[in-house]
Amino acid sequence: MPEYGPRPVDRQLPTQEARDLLALVRELVQREIRPPASEDERAARFPRETCTLLSGSGLLGLPYSQEYGGGDQPYEVYLQVLEELAAARLTVGMGTSVHTLSCHALAHFGSKQQRADHLPAMLGGGLLGAYCLSEPASGSDAASLSTRATRDGDDWILEGTKAWITHGGVADFYTVFARTAEEGARGITAFLVPGDAAGLGAAAPERKMGLQGSPTAQVHFDGVRVSDTRRLGDEGQGFTIALSALESGRLGIAACAVGVAQAALDEAVAYTRGREQFGRPVADFQGLRFMLADMATQIEAGRALYLTAARLRDGGHPFGREAAMAKLFCTDAAMRVTTDAVQLLGGYGYTMDFPVERYLREAKVLQILEGTNQIQRMVIARHLTGPESDRGIRRT
Known part of the structure; x- marks a missing residue:
């Protein structure tokens, strides 16, 4: 069958730096992402090497502060980068979006020490994140989640299951929302959980009609111990x-x-x-x-x-x-x-x-x-x- 290439979108960008960035993204897309996209999706291949390349190129931390390894780009620019990536392969574009979402709690609600300790590796150190809010019985009604974090001295013990987690089982860190008080939105707290924490496991990826290359899985927390230094924001601020x-x-x-x-x-x-x-x-x-x-x-x-x-x-x-x-x-x-x-x-x-x-x-x-x-x-x-x-x- 004949192949037809896309026509570049004529974008209005605010700075020359942004124009140079989009040119870099388009070059990367044409060289690394678009050519194998269809075959890789059919084979359900997760593009971890591409994620590492994006991280090393500074594309996984675009809207965050340069102080912590981000790109200091406005959302106006970051979103147009996402559009270019998604047009080449949605697994890559959406994966970048989910990673950015996973960094949000630490970047905007974490302490200065927490940001200094963790953000550089998350934004440009090759790490990949996941965002854990939904549960098997708590999807659109996120305030009714049941995953629980119980205080144990200077630590928290997490018990429960999260569902529909993009990068579930392959992420290096998980931003997790768990119940620390009674029912309701005010009883939820956010935590930054390492992907290799003892007691953290993932089910087999869901069998989906699309996005086969992007793993979506339940993530289980079976007595996962997390230091209070990894609590993001105040107790009860998670929602x-x-x-x-x-x-x-x-x-x-x-x-x-x-x-x-x-x-x-x-x-x-x-x-x-x-x-x-x-x-x-x-x-x-x-x-x-x-x-x-x-x-x-x-x-x-x-x-x-x-x-x-x-x-x-x-x-x-x-x-x-x-x-x-x-x-x-x-x-x-x-x-x-x-x-x-x-x-x-x-x-x-x-x-x-x-x-x-x-x-x-x-x-x-x-x-x-x-x-x-x-x-x-x-x-x-x-x-x-x-x-x-x-x-x-x-x-x-």
């Missing part, structure tokens, strides 16, 4: 920390969704320009041209939405509503665009000879993780009208 991380993480997922959608559009445009039916390229048929136009419009709208939210964040303004909107719109758009890309390629789109079938399978999970799109609608509505309980409406 606030978790939500703060997720607001930023949702922007990462939005950018990844736009990357997948852009890759699908590029493939569809190239195919329709090269495929002839009835003596002319199928791209000449108005019905197909209109589909491509709609796909491109959704992508540009999604990109503008996540960049607007990122610029609010960079300016120190509230951005939670806009982050929820970006995650909702961009992931729904990715699902529509990838579905249309398969349709535009016809029978070929349904085969593994072209990557659009993989993009379609990957787009689906983006509507689910880091808060389903139904949860995003609840978040947006609360910003508009206030909490449901304020109006006597039963919470669901």
